Amino acid sequence: MKEKKERAAAALRSQRSYGKHDRDGFIHRSWMKSEGLPDDIFEGRPVIGICNTWSELTPCNAHLRDVAEHVKRGVWEAGGLPLEFPVISLGETQMRPTAMLFRNLLAMDAEES
Structure with missing residues (x-):
């Protein structure tokens, strides 16, 4: 079940911006974190x-x-x-x-x- 959720989350277009573990993903998440959103808010959403x-x-x-x-x-x-x-x-x-x-x-x- 967990594997299915992970595949579904990876298929989200927003994961290409916020879910990547590279420089661009870091910048997108940092920008949103400065708005008060926690790190895990992007996972699977x-x-x-x-x-x-x-x-x-x-x-x-x-x-x-x-x-x-x-x-x-x-x-x-x-x-x-x-x-x-x-x-x-x-x-x-x-x-x-x-x-x-x-x-x-x-x-x-x-x-x-």
């Missing part, structure tokens, strides 16, 4: 990125801070490690002539973070 467009300047997205917290709790409960990161927040009322012109920029921001 998928790291799940949660992008959030929450902003006080974008009324349409004001509720997303709470939504992201609920999503993070769900990821923890499912055995993952949630890491939230910001992406640009497009507000139709602040963007001229329209926020749609920046849609691809938002997509690139989320995909390449």
Whole structure:
């Protein structure tokens, strides 16, 4: 059973960044450890990125801070490690002539973070 868990953990894409026992793995784990996470938090867990467009300047997205917290709790409960990161927040009322012109920029921001 332990062997099966180890194989499943090794198959996680996040293990390529956080599970390696080389210089790069050390840097990734050290960076996260400075955020208060213990060393063993990465073992056998998928790291799940949660992008959030929450902003006080974008009324349409004001509720997303709470939504992201609920999503993070769900990821923890499912055995993952949630890491939230910001992406640009497009507000139709602040963007001229329209926020749609920046849609691809938002997509690139989320995909390449």
